Amino acid sequence: MVGAGLAGLRCAQVLRDHGVDVVVLERAEHVGGRLHSFDVDGYRVDQGFQLVNPSYPELVATGILGDLELRPFERAVEVVSDGRRRVLADPLHHPRTLVDATRLAPPTSWARLAVLLARLRVTPAHRITAGADGPTRDGLRRAGIDARLAEGLVRPFLRGVLLEDALDTSWAFTQLLAKSFERGRPGTHPEGVEAVARALAARSGVAVRLGTRVTAISAHAVATDDATLTARAVVVATDAHDAAALLGTADARWRRQFTWWWSTPRLVDGARLRLDLDDPLTTSALDLASVAPERAPRGRSLVATPSLSGTPSDTERVRGRVARLYDLATGDVELVTVTEVERALPAVDPPLRTARSNRHDDLVLAGDHLSTSSIQGALVSGRRAAATVLAGL
Numbered sequence: 001m002v003g004a005g006l007a008g009l010r011c012a013q014v015l016r017d018h019g020v021d022v023v024v025l026e027r028a029e030h031v032g033g034r035l036h037s038f039d040v041d042g043y044r045v046d047q048g049f050q051l052v053n054p055s056y057p058e059l060v061a062t063g064i065l066g067d068l069e070l071r072p073f074e075r076a077v078e079v080v081s082d083g084r085r086r087v088l089a090d091p092l093h094h095p096r097t098l099v100d101a102t103r104l105a106p107p108t109s110w111a112r113l114a115v116l117l118a119r120l121r122v123t124p125a126h127r128i129t130a131g132a133d134g135p136t137r138d139g140l141r142r143a144g145i146d147a148r149l150a151e152g153l154v155r156p157f158l159r160g161v162l163l164e165d166a167l168d169t170s171w172a173f174t175q176l177l178a179k180s181f182e183r184g185r186p187g188t189h190p191e192g193v194e195a196v197a198r199a200l201a202a203r204s205g206v207a208v209r210l211g212t213r214v215t216a217i218s219a220h221a222v223a224t225d226d227a228t229l230t231a232r233a234v235v236v237a238t239d240a241h242d243a244a245a246l247l248g249t250a251d252a253r254w255r256r257q258f259t260w261w262w263s264t265p266r267l268v269d270g271a272r273l274r275l276d277l278d279d280p281l282t283t284s285a286l287d288l289a290s291v292a293p294e295r296a297p298r299g300r301s302l303v304a305t306p307s308l309s310g311t312p313s314d315t316e317r318v319r320g321r322v323a324r325l326y327d328l329a330t331g332d333v334e335l336v337t338v339t340e341v342e343r344a345l346p347a348v349d350p351p352l353r354t355a356r357s358n359r360h361d362d363l364v365l366a367g368d369h370l371s372t373s374s375i376q377g378a379l380v381s382g383r384r385a386a387a388t389v390l391a392g393l
């Protein structure tokens with residue numbers, strides 16, 4: 001197995017469960033691939049802002065959720081527009097937010113959104129992916145989401161999830177994501193998102209050789225910088241870019257993300273996502289320490305502000321916005337670090353194809369680029385790769 005991201009680890013787990021001996025070769029010094037976390041002066045930062053949704057069916061199937069202490073965020077969004085703040089949440093649990101909701105969009109528009117979400121809740125995923133597909137912006141229009149609700153909430157929210165502005169992404173994929181938001185509350189982990197991959201590696205019981213870069217591959221042999229290993233089957237579970245370099249397969253079109261990580265005095269209501277429509281440079285702001293105080297020194301918060309187009313030269317502008325969002329003095333907002341991920345998500349264009357061919361000559365492939373750009377997609381691709389290997393053996 002080449003690559004100890006979620007796809008490779010899930011593939012290894014399923015193969016081990018079927019009694020197959022597996023060796024995983026990983027170039028980095030950690031498992032998890034794009035799920036990576038590290039320390040900066042007492043803050044636990046992720047290599048790119050991302051959340052973990054415990055309702056992903058394939059994550060449930062790994063059996064690791066019980067080993068993980070995922071901490072969910074509030075099911076509420078605070079939208080800042082023209083200097084005004086509106087809190088939008090489930091009115092059954094937060095009736096006072098109804099006033100803010102009706103100021104943003106008429107009740108009929110909210111009713112259409114509720115109908116869409118209710119329909120997704122009961123529609124099986126395979127029916128969503130089987131339907132006609134197109135860009136998300138068209139899907140929203142067809143679902144009757146009017147311009148005020150689309151521009152005032154839905155689109156700003158989706159920019160941060162899909163990592164793109166134009167809403168070109170497959171509507172079927174967006175609906176799958178919406179279904180997972182409807183069913184589960186995304187959260188984080190006290191040790192950062194890498195903990196998910198570490199839990200999967202531990203549960204699979206598979207040996208992972210870290211710091212081992214694969215340089216050449218054939219059907220039954222893998223060359224690393226200092227050895228050649230043989231195997232009955234080889235799985236390439238790298239991202240699309242590294243697979244292209246190793247095998248000459250097609251690279252993906254990538255979505256990027258740039259994130260500033262801020263230290264602030266401890267915030268009281270940081271657990272709800274903030275959308276700053278007055279300065280769309282960032283897609284959102286969220287205090288990870290609000291649910292995982294272990295991720296910051298005592299008395300401090302850790303606020304992530306991801307962006308699609310940000311660069312280090314935007315730092316002072318974003319510091320000012322964070323101060324405004326949380327009613328702080330600019331001097332109270334200290335930069336911890338920035339993370340820049342040029343290849344964060346492979347673009348998911350319509351029509352959605354969740355089960356792309358995972359064969360290349362005699363090799364088996366895994367990775368989110370073969371399914372959907374998500375934790376769920378990476379894990380599914382790993383399970384499919386294992387099934388292909390087992391069929392071949």
Ligand SMILES: Cc1cc2nc3c(=O)[nH]c(=O)nc-3n(C[C@H](O)[C@H](O)[C@H](O)COP(=O)(O)OP(=O)(O)OC[C@H]3O[C@@H](n4cnc5c(N)ncnc54)[C@H](O)[C@@H]3O)c2cc1C
Nearest residue numbers: 003005006007027033034048050051214367368374375378
């Ligand atoms: C910034 C960001 C935000 C995201 N947000 C979310 C989110 O909120 N929700 C969600 O569901 N998903 C999110 N994702 C997507 C999710 O993290 C990925 O879809 C998933 O982790 C991909 O896993 P993978 O195993 O397919 O690939 P990777 O994680 O890329 O793993 C590939 C592995 O192969 C290794 N490798 C490559 N080449 C070699 C070689 N030659 N030799 C040895 N090893 C090699 C790499 O080091 C890596 O460990 C986000 C991703 C990023 C980066």
